[in-house]
Amino acid sequence: MRTRSILLGLVAALAAAVAPLGATTLIQLSLNDLITLSSGIVRAKVTGVRTDYRGADIYTYYQLQVSEDWRASGLTPTAPQQIEVAVPGGVARGVRQTVAGSPSMVVGQEYVVFMWTSRSGLTQVIGLSQGLFLVQADANGNPVLVRPASGETVVDKNGNPVTDQALSISLAALRAQTRSTLGGAQ
Numbered sequence: 001m002r003t004r005s006i007l008l009g010l011v012a013a014l015a016a017a018v019a020p021l022g023a024t025t026l027i028q029l030s031l032n033d034l035i036t037l038s039s040g041i042v043r044a045k046v047t048g049v050r051t052d053y054r055g056a057d058i059y060t061y062y063q064l065q066v067s068e069d070w071r072a073s074g075l076t077p078t079a080p081q082q083i084e085v086a087v088p089g090g091v092a093r094g095v096r097q098t099v100a101g102s103p104s105m106v107v108g109q110e111y112v113v114f115m116w117t118s119r120s121g122l123t124q125v126i127g128l129s130q131g132l133f134l135v136q137a138d139a140n141g142n143p144v145l146v147r148p149a150s151g152e153t154v155v156d157k158n159g160n161p162v163t164d165q166a167l168s169i170s171l172a173a174l175r176a177q178t179r180s181t182l183g184g185a186q
Contacts, residue, residue, distance in 0.1 A: 025153045026101050028162050029127040031169070035181045038126050040115040042083070043068040043135065043171075046105045051090035054122070058097040060090035062105050064113065070178055085115060086124050101128040101152040110135040112145050112174065128152075130164075135171070143171035 035041065044064035051060045066081045089099035103125055105111060114131035117123045125131040129152075133145035150164040169177075 025155055026128060026130060026150055026164075028154050028156050028164065029130050031167070031174075031177060032181050034114040034126060034131055035178050037116065038071065038114040038131070039117050040083075040123070041070040041112070041178065042066045042115070043070075043110065043112050044083070045110045046107050047082070049105070049107060051092040053092055054086070057088060058090045058092045058095065059086040059088055059122075060102075060104070061086050064111075067110075070175070071182075084123065085113060086122050087128075088124075099128075101150060103129040103132040105132070112171075133167070133169075133174075138170070145169050145171060145174055 029037070042064065044066045046062050047065045048063035049060060050063075051058060053059075062085050064083050064085060066083055069081070087102050087104070089097050089102045091097075112133040112135060114126045115123050116126045129150050130147070133147045136144050136146055138144045145168065147167045149166040152164075154162050154164040156162050
């Protein structure tokens with residue numbers, strides 16, 4: 001828990017330091033980081049999208065129909081539920097705001113989303129584009145999760161620039177890694 005607080009504090013401090021520059025720098029998160037730092041991990045289909053202001057910032061809000069909630073239910077499917085996830089940036093009232101590194105989702109597509117909820121109650125994708133995986137089918141029809149490499153500046157936990165890598169993992173392998181990483185934490 002202490003490591004999680006330190007890492008989230010580091011992410012917040014880096015975001016605050018970079019915000020005035022108008023650029024985004026992502027702290028590289030491993031798959032294990034995504035699993036342990038997320039307050040929620042869901043498999044869901046996007047059913048709707050809206051944008052609106054939150055203070056001076058514009059957010060795009062995605063409505064998700066959850067088919068599996070891995071953090072809440074110990075990796076077992078749950079009754080379908082609707083949730084909303086906010087992503088910074090979008091177009092509201094004729095004004096466009098862009099946030100480099102922010103992911104976008106497509107209505108009708110299925111994703112695995114690693115989420116965190118801020119103190120204000122806003123649920124977001126953790127690590128921006130790093131925490132969003134598109135669900136696709138492999139040649140045998142088995143679900144595979146795909147995340148392209150980020151085109152934004154990515155640094156390691158010491159602030160050194162690194163090259164982000166695309167990730168592809170089977171849904172079964174991610175379930176196993178999540179179970180292993182969380183161990184008795186659920």
